[in-house]
Amino acid sequence: MLDFGMTIGGKSVAGDKTFDVFNPATGELVGRAPNATLDDLDRAVASAKAAFPAWAAKPDAERKAAVAALVAVLEENAEAIAHTLTLEQGKPLGGLGSRFELGGAQAWTGHTASLDLPVKVLQDNNEGRVELHRKPIGVVGSITPWNWPVMIAIWHIMPALRAGNTVVIKPSPFTPLSTLQTVALLSGKLPEGVLNIVTSDDQVANVGAAMSSHPDIGKIVFTGSCATGARVMKSAADTMKRLTLELGGNDAGIVLPDCDPNEIAEKLFWGAFINNGQTCAAMKRLYVHDDIHDAVCDAFVAYARNVKMGNGLDEVNVLGPVNNQMQFDKVASLVADAAKTGNVLLGGAPDEGLFFPITLVSDLPDDAPLIHEEQFGPALPIIRFTDVEEAIAAANASENGLGGSVWSKDVEKAKALALRLECGTAWINSHGGLNPVAPFGGAKMSGIGREFGEEGLFENTEIQVLHI
Structure with missing residues (x-):
């Protein structure tokens, strides 16, 4: 001991x-x-x-x-x-x-x-x-x-x-x-x-x-x-x-229609689920253009379902449990609510102890708590959009402003959109990476x-x- x-x-x-x-x-x-x-x-x-x-x-x-x-x-x-x-x-x-x-x-x-x-x-x-x-x-x-x-x-x-x-x-x-x-x-x-x-x-x-x-x-x-x-x-x-x-943060990622779903799936996963989602600057909401929404969901699920979760002392595992009961209960409550109105693509049901499976939920209503509250755990809402202006507005419609990201093959277009996000740090084609040379902190709350x-x-x- x-x-x-x-x-x-x-x-x-x-x-x-x-x-x-x-x-x-x-x-x-x-x-x-x-x-x-x-x-x-x-x-x-x-x-x-x-x-x-x-x-x-x-x-x-x-x-x-x-x-x-x-x-x-x-x-x-x-x-x-x-x-x-x-x-x-x-x-x-x-x-x-x-x-x-x-x-x-x-x-x-x-x-x-x-x-x-x-x-x-x-x-x-x-x-x-x-x-x-x-x-x-x-x-x-x-x-x-x-x-x-x-x-x-x-x-x-x-x-x-x-x-x-x-x-x-x-x-x-x-x-x-x-x-x-x-x-x-x-x-x-x-x-x-x-x-x-x-x-x-x-x-x-x-x-x-x-x-x-x-x-x-x-x-x-x-x-x-x-x-x-x-x-x-x-x-x-x-x-x-x-x-x-x-x-806290409720970081939004915005995926534009020129992205290749299979190319970005792994980066999307780790942008959302590094440290099992228990990271302030992790991606907490993912907005995906309607043209590739279903394909991104499929690629995301295909990658996520093979990620091993378990006791951190076992070197085969790359994700561990939720750290404490209070946080586990919050994640479980948000996911249970989301399951009533959305489409659970993966996970959803709690495992034994404090292990909560990677959970992806699509087609939630705009007022879903999983979208508007910071879950700080292994659950991610995937939200469909058709107009990028609506996506920017939705990303900014939060009291939080820690981070955000834009995903596109057109880097200049992505940069212009990223600069419109109301957050302290914005990433292009990645999310959550920090650097000791780069100042880090939040806007708004x-x-x-x-x-x-x-x-x-x-x-x-x-x-x-x-x-x-």
Whole structure:
């Protein structure tokens, strides 16, 4: 059984109580995580606050090198962390699963370490010189979800450290173990107090809410649902915290009639079902032109029915279970409703435990909940359209605006349509791929701010303008 302590001030802290973490594939107990109190949170924040002045004062080149050195830590421990991740999250070890996630964590760490924070000269003439400096904020609080727990933790931690901040992170209670393991390893290569972690199921104390209102945390980075993001924003208002919120998506894909259904079926599948659909930027709605609608459905079903789902520790499987009962029940409810009014092409009936089969549903009415609510699981509505203007309007008729895609052999036409989508990221002939150089975040209710690249790094700084 796995047993990891919290890391506070560079030391392992067990906590007075623990909570259980279960394997969603088997229901078996994987391990126990410390159940932090508000006092534990205060100690972690105090430790980060005490470590901040020295870390912020380090020469930029030293912080850059310190973050770069963490790549090797992740690489050396990748297999052990991946195994923990599969046990608690359910995703497979291979394919686009836990090893893939650890590879992404290394790539994002390395790229973040390479970024610079130059002084920008705004004016330099006989009237004087004006410089823009970017300075660290202080203590950054990170709250992470259960779908990509290690990689999203890295997305939060590394730019904060690179900019000169210190960090307190709280992972989801469904997947705390891999983050505890990762932070303990990373913290060992950093000065004491620079990186801290607390874990809680929020039953003993609402640690997440306390973080977003904590007077000594200067910024919150949160990845999760729109509803929780709104609560974080409200709670942070009294202390004027800086915020980066990457929230839910209901991404639309639009397939134009010049596409070859057999050529795009595999890409459509992984655009929708990477991580079993439990990805904010996965495709959640697919609009297909009437001319090729049936052919796309046939090709999609033919590919999907051969994808193996099962226990992630079995290397033959490329998809795992839904991570938790709450999310499973939501998917099941949306699919049950869709089955009453639409045409279930594949799947539809829940399997044993938390395994839900890949489900494709066509010919749903426009007001179907499966179309308008983020399912965040292995179910996809396929919607017929005849007029591309109607498809664009339907894609934009959502309170979310995280991502979207257009599929066509005419790339220029697809580009023109993609630029009309009301979303933070648009793809052409693919969906959901992220890149550490490309800023990522949402429009509308899908959040505020950006992560990744220079823009993401800058969000971890305050601007100070110097007039000389």
